Amino acid sequence: KAGVTQTPRYLIKTRGQQVTLSCSPISGHRSVSWYQQTPGQGLQFLFEYFSETQRNKGNFPGRFSGRQFSNSRSEMNVSTLELGDSALYLCASSLATTSNTGELFFGEGSRLTVL
Amino acid sequence: DQQVKQNSPSLSVQEGRISILNCDYTNSMFDYFLWYKKYPAEGPTFLISISSIKDKNEDGRFTVFLNKSAKHLSLHIVPSQPGDSAVYFCAVGGATNKLIFGTGTLLAVQP
Numbered sequence: 001k002a003g004v005t006q007t008p009r010y011l012i013k014t015r016g017q018q019v020t021l022s023c024s025p026i027s028g029h030r031s032v033s034w035y036q037q038t039p040g041q042g043l044q045f046l047f048e049y050f051s052e053t054q055r056n057k058g059n060f061p062g063r064f065s066g067r068q069f070s071n072s073r074s075e076m077n078v079s080t081l082e083l084g085d086s087a088l089y090l091c092a093s094s095l096a097t098t099s100n101t102g103e104l105f106f107g108e109g110s111r112l113t114v115l
Numbered sequence: 116d117q118q119v120k121q122n123s124p125s126l127s128v129q130e131g132r133i134s135i136l137n138c139d140y141t142n143s144m145f146d147y148f149l150w151y152k153k154y155p156a157e158g159p160t161f162l163i164s165i166s167s168i169k170d171k172n173e174d175g176r177f178t179v180f181l182n183k184s185a186k187h188l189s190l191h192i193v194p195s196q197p198g199d200s201a202v203y204f205c206a207v208g209g210a211t212n213k214l215i216f217g218t219g220t221l222l223a224v225q226p
Binding site: 041044102104106 | 147149157158159164204212214217219
């Protein structure tokens, strides 16, 4: 069974640009969550999508957005990039039934560097 | 405001000894508690979890303890192996699929 796949793995952008990151969840998983990891801050929750609907949202500005497609694949977009957006962006998928146990399956992440 | 805290950024242990990683949380409404392990250049992988109705869960060399009154979670690894060297994140969750992670503890197991 293939794991969570994230593309691109590495990318470099300049301030003011925008970026789109892609995530393909494990087959059969309908929930996709996005997290930002920066040094000293751990993993910060961005948002979660389930059946093409945003179900939960973290405390990030509106420059951070996402969507989910009918095949459960998800994208996140960051507009007007700032230096502080440099981070590892992690996607995680889960079955997400009504009885949550919290087990998420993470991809390897997309490393974004903003210059 | 950090709801989940891992106060030790790093921990060094000799191979064969016990590793104890600690985590404190502030909200008593969480339903489940988890530990994830992360190697460099890889995503976090699920290690072990415990629900709020239990105080201990064991899986091989890994045991998670939950002290709800103290809002404290710990992970014991016995015996520690060099392959256990990684960053360990504790995480807490509630009714939604959103997890709140700690800042991580870098465990180094010395041969």
